[in-house]
Each structure stands twice: as C-alpha cells, then as structure tokens.
Amino acid sequence: MEGSTRIREISARKAPDAISSNDALLLDVRSDQEWQIAHIPGALHIPMSQLEERLPELAPDRSRPIITYCAVGARSLRSLPTLDELGYEDAVSMTGGIVAWQELGFPVESSSALDEEKRNRYSRHLLIPEVGEAGQRRLLESNILLIGAGGLGSPAALYLAAAGVGRIGIVDDDVVDASNLQRQVLHSTVELGERKARSARRALEELNPDVEVVTYEERLTSENVDRILGDGWDLVVDGADNFPTRYLLNDASVWHDVPVVHGSIYRFEGQVTVFKPYEGPCYRCLFPQPPPPELAPSCAEGGVLGVLPGVIGSLQANEALKLALGIGEPAIGRLLLFDALGARLDEVKVRRDPDCPVCGEHPTITEYIDYVEFCTAR
Amino acid sequence: MTTVRIPPTLRTETGGESSIPASGSTVRELLDDLTGRFPALRERIYPEGELARFVNVYVEGEDVRTQEGLETPVREGGTVILLPAMAGGC
Numbered sequence: 001m002e003g004s005t006r007i008r009e010i011s012a013r014k015a016p017d018a019i020s021s022n023d024a025l026l027l028d029v030r031s032d033q034e035w036q037i038a039h040i041p042g043a044l045h046i047p048m049s050q051l052e053e054r055l056p057e058l059a060p061d062r063s064r065p066i067i068t069y070c071a072v073g074a075r076s077l078r079s080l081p082t083l084d085e086l087g088y089e090d091a092v093s094m095t096g097g098i099v100a101w102q103e104l105g106f107p108v109e110s111s112s113a114l115d116e117e118k119r120n121r122y123s124r125h126l127l128i129p130e131v132g133e134a135g136q137r138r139l140l141e142s143n144i145l146l147i148g149a150g151g152l153g154s155p156a157a158l159y160l161a162a163a164g165v166g167r168i169g170i171v172d173d174d175v176v177d178a179s180n181l182q183r184q185v186l187h188s189t190v191e192l193g194e195r196k197a198r199s200a201r202r203a204l205e206e207l208n209p210d211v212e213v214v215t216y217e218e219r220l221t222s223e224n225v226d227r228i229l230g231d232g233w234d235l236v237v238d239g240a241d242n243f244p245t246r247y248l249l250n251d252a253s254v255w256h257d258v259p260v261v262h263g264s265i266y267r268f269e270g271q272v273t274v275f276k277p278y279e280g281p282c283y284r285c286l287f288p289q290p291p292p293p294e295l296a297p298s299c300a301e302g303g304v305l306g307v308l309p310g311v312i313g314s315l316q317a318n319e320a321l322k323l324a325l326g327i328g329e330p331a332i333g334r335l336l337l338f339d340a341l342g343a344r345l346d347e348v349k350v351r352r353d354p355d356c357p358v359c360g361e362h363p364t365i366t367e368y369i370d371y372v373e374f375c376t377a378r
Numbered sequence: 379m380t381t382v383r384i385p386p387t388l389r390t391e392t393g394g395e396s397s398i399p400a401s402g403s404t405v406r407e408l409l410d411d412l413t414g415r416f417p418a419l420r421e422r423i424y425p426e427g428e429l430a431r432f433v434n435v436y437v438e439g440e441d442v443r444t445q446e447g448l449e450t451p452v453r454e455g456g457t458v459i460l461l462p463a464m465a466g467g468c
Contacts, residue, residue: 152467239467246465264464267386271464287463291432295387295422299468302386309467337459341396348436348459351444 008080010092012100015067024065027055028098029079033126034071036133037119038108040101048075051082062087069094069101113137118210122164130327136164140210142324145169145233147220147249149200151299151309152239152263152316154186159317160237161204161211165324168204169233171216172196183306220245222368225252235259235323237316239309241298243290244371250275250283251368254359259323263316266297268305268340270312273331273350274319277359280332285353285360290375308340380452382412383459384419391419400458405435406448408458423460434461 010018018024019042026043028035035045046054048070059066066088068076076093083091094101102108112119112133114126118140125131125139144165146153149172160168174196176187184196191199197215204213216228220240229236229252236253238260240246246262253260259276262283275282290296315336322328337346357365379399384392392398393416402408409429413420423433435442436459442450452458 148467150468241466241468243463243465246463263467265466265468266464269386269464287432287434289432290465291387291462295432295462296465297387299466302466304466304468337461346439346459348434348439348461349441349444351441 008077008092009073009095010067011095012097012104012106015069015094015101016106018065018067022065024067025059027059027066027068027076028070029068029076030070030098036110036112037116038098038102038110040069040098041107041109043069048079048082051079052086055083055088056086059088063089066091067094068092070097072097072099118164121208121210125163131325135325135327138326139164139321139324140166143167143169143232143234144320144324145171145228145231145236146239147171147236147245148239148241149184149186149196150174150180150239150241151183151265151304152313153200153237154184155310155313156237156239156263156317156320157186157200157204158207159314160320161208161213163317163321164208164210165321166210167212167214167232169214169216169228169231170197170200171218171220171228172200173217173219179300183304183309185310220248222248222371225249225368226256229253229256229258233258235261235320237261237263237320239263239313239316243296243375246283247290247374248368248371251358251365253277254282261316261319261323263312265304265308265312266299267303268308270308270315270338270340271335272312272315272319272338273333273335274323276330276332281350281352282356282359284358285356286335286350288353288356293376305340308338311338311340380408380454381457382408383457385461385464387462387464388419388422388460391422392416403451404448405437405442405450405452405458408452409435409448432462435459436461 028043028045029048068079070076073095122136125136142165149170176191176194186203187199195217197217201213201215254277257277261274263272322330333350335348335350354361382398382400384396400408400412402411409424413424423430437450
C-alpha cells in the first residue's frame with residue numbers, strides 16, 4: 001500500500017539535483033528513434049517494452065534511485081509498476097518528460113547527424129536495418145560519377161540523387177535531342193538543345209537539394225580521364241554509348257582503382273555487372289575485344305525499347321547503392337543478362353583473366369592507347 | 379538438342395531467330411551444326427572453325443575460355459549463350 005501513496009513523480013526542474021545528490025539513475029524509456037533525435041546526457045536508454053529483459057542486468061543495484069522519463073511523462077509513469085515488480089525500491093517518473101526538460105533550457109544531446117528534414121526525407125531508408133542512419137550518412141558522404149546522362153545515366157542519376165548520394169558527377173558533352181526523350185527521363189521537352197549535363201544538374205537539384213552535382217561538359221578522353229577520375233569519385237556508373245569510351249574507362253578505372261558499375265543495352269536486351277579492380281574481373285577480362293563496328297550498332301542505328309534503359313540503369317543504381325553502403329552481394333564476377341521480351345534474367349560467371357593486358361599478372365597495356373583505333377582495327 | 383541463345387546483334391545472321399536448337403556433345407560440334415545451317419553466322423563468329431575473339435560462349439553459365447574451350451562438353455537439354463559485347467548506353 002505504501003508504494004501507491006508515495007509521490008511517484010519529480011519535476012524536471014528538481015531532477016538534476018536528485019541526479020547529482022542522490023546518484024539517481026536517469027532512465028529513458030522511449031523508442032530508439034526518439035532517443036537518437038535527442039536525449040538527456042548520461043541517461044540510460046531502454047525502450048519500455050524491453051525493461052524487464054534488460055534493466056536488471058544494466059542496473060543491478062535495486063536500492064539506487066531511478067528517475068524515468070519519456071517525451072511528456074505518460075509512458076515513464078506507466079513504467080513504474082514494472083520497476084516495482086523488478087524490485088526497484090525508489091523509482092519515480094519525471095513530470096513533463098524531455099519536453100519539459102528542454103523548455104527549462106537543460107541540455108540534451110543527439111546521436112543523430114541527420115536533421116529532422118533529412119530524417120523525414122530518408123525515413124524509408126532509415127527504417128531498413130541494412131541502411132539505417134549510419135547507412136544514410138554514408139550515402140550522403142558518397143561520391144558517384146556517371147559516364148553519360150543518356151538512357152542508362154538518366155534513371156541511375158535520378159535514383160542515386162533521390163537516395164541522397166551526396167555528390168554526383170556527370171560527364172556528357174551531348175545536347176538534348178527530341179529523339180532522346182522516348183527514354184532519357186532526366187531531360188524534358190523544354191530542354192531541347194540544352195547540354196545534357198546542365199539539364200541533368202537542374203533535374204537532380206530540383207529532386208534533392210542535398211545533392212551536389214558536378215558537371216563535366218566534355219567527352220571522356222585519354223587527356224581528361226585522369227583529371228576527372230582524380231576528383232575524388234568512390235565509384236563510376238558506366239552508361240557510355242560507344243566502345244572506345246568503355247575500354248578507356250576500364251583502363252583508367254583499373255589504374256585509379258575505382259569500381260565501375262557497367263551497363264549496356266540494345267533493343268530489348270541489357271547487361272549489368274560490377275568491375276571491382278583486382279578483386280574481380282575487368283571489362284577486358286570479360287570482353288578482350290569489341291565486335292567489329294558492323295556488329296556493334298548503337299541505339300541510334302538499331303533502336304532500343306524506351307523502358308529498357310530504365311530497367312538496366314536502375315539495376316546499375318542498385319549495384320552502386322550497395323557498393324556505397326557496403327551491403328549485399330554486388331554483381332562482381334557475375335554478368336546479369338536481361339531480356340525484356342522474354343521477361344528473363346540470366347546470369348553468367350565472369351572470371352579474372354590472369355593474362356589480361358590491363359589487370360592481369362603481367363600487364364602489357366600500362367598507359368592510354370588509341371581507343372578508337374583499338375575498337376575499329378582488325 | 380541444346381538451346382543456343384543468339385545475341386540481338388547477330389540475329390541478322392540467323393534470320394531473326396533468338397534461340398536455336400542445335401546438336402553436339404561439345405561446343406565445337408554444336409557450333410559446327412549451328413553454323414552449318416547459318417553460313418552467315420559461321421562467317422561472323424566461327425570462320426575456319428575458330429571462334430572469333432569478340433564472342434564469348436557460355437555453357438551452363440561458364441565461359442568456355444575458362445573451361446575446355448571448344449572441347450567443353452555440352453549437355454542435352456542445356457543452354458549455351460553466345461555473347462559479344464554491346465556498346466549502347468544510349
């Protein structure tokens with residue numbers, strides 16, 4: 001009977017004194033998410049539903065005074081019977097909770113580096129254990145370079161920007177043409193004739209102001225590739241539309257030790273894989289030689305189903321996000337083959353070639369070559 | 379019979395066919411049978427009985443260059459994929 005007649009509450013104003021003079025334990029019974037946003041320094045955090053399971057171990061001394069708190073004082077008051085049952089002799093609840101505490105100007109600390117706006121924007125990521133707040137922070141600090149803002153680059157860039165990749169680079173010297181708009185969803189009719197890199201930057205910044213977009217209004221060449229790759233990119237998404245650029249990017253990425261998420265498309269079919277230098281094969285291990293030009297038509301010559309780059313570019317974004325987060329099984333050493341007509345996804349193995357001229361045991365190509373000649377000469 | 383998948387860039391040579399049954403117990407026998415029926419394909423990827431370097435051949439998902447090359451055995455009812463690189467990102 002004595003327990004129920006005792007005053008079971010303490011005001012926020014008196015709490016600091018009780019903590020310092022009586023060595024009271026401050027116990028936060030709110031959810032993990034609430035704790036991350038703000039909590040009282042020095043408090044012990046155990047969500048209410050876990051009290052019975054965890055409190056006895058973390059606070060074995062039953063005679064030590066306990067002050068529970070929550071947001072406004074309701075849950076903490078309701079937690080007292082549980083503490084009584086566990087044998088704690090002197091447990092009280094802080095009136096008004098952390099809200100009252102903060103109104104008094106008392107200090108709180110946050111274990112969240114994300115402000116409220118970001119926590120809201122990325123809330124669906126924060127809810128996934130594999131991503132969570134640490135993962136989202138990682139994305140916000142990651143740097144991803146896209147070669148091409150065309151069919152593959154469009155969906156990849158949009159999803160990477162939406163996901164909160166902090167810095168996105170775009171290499172493209174082309175301008176928006178009406179025939180691009182059937183699939184290149186980064187650009188729109190009002191942007192006809194505009195540089196794709198600029199049009200892309202506008203679309204991405206409008207989508208997510210957290211993203212810094214770096215544009216390179218130039219074609220990737222042996223002369224500029226070292227400068228561009230040297231700008232601190234963690235990985236590259238390859239959406240190039242020609243073989244010389246792909247072989248050039250391969251050699252440069254091996255020498256710069258930067259992973260490449262590769263994608264290519266034609267008509268109804270696409271290929272996706274990840275080249276991680278020295279850990280898996282490179283593009284030359286997979287395809288030592290490009291096909292002769294007459295067997296390598298571009299989309300401009302052979303056509304492509306508008307949604308196909310949407311599928312393949314999104315698969316590339318998926319691989320890029322996994323690499324940036326360090327989760328899952330990236331498609332390293334595996335080439336995914338998508339067939340839109342058959343609605344089929346096949347997979348073949350790709351192994352490192354010990355005789356690869358670039359990443360093999362005894363490289364024979366150690367500096368940039370004439371890639372146009374390499375891709376046309378037979 | 380083994381199913382041979384033809385890549386889109388080589389379908390002009392197969393009259394538009396994307397998947398062709400062929401017989402043989404090794405990749406070589408399979409290609410002999412297949413390209414015997416599609417001479418334009420032979421010209422492209424298998425001239426003089428040698429596989430062109432730009433084409434990869436996968437038997438049950440493994441590149442035959444990492445297996446026994448043209449002597450790699452193929453399975454009745456299995457799938458063989460012919461695959462050259464594709465350039466397009468457009």
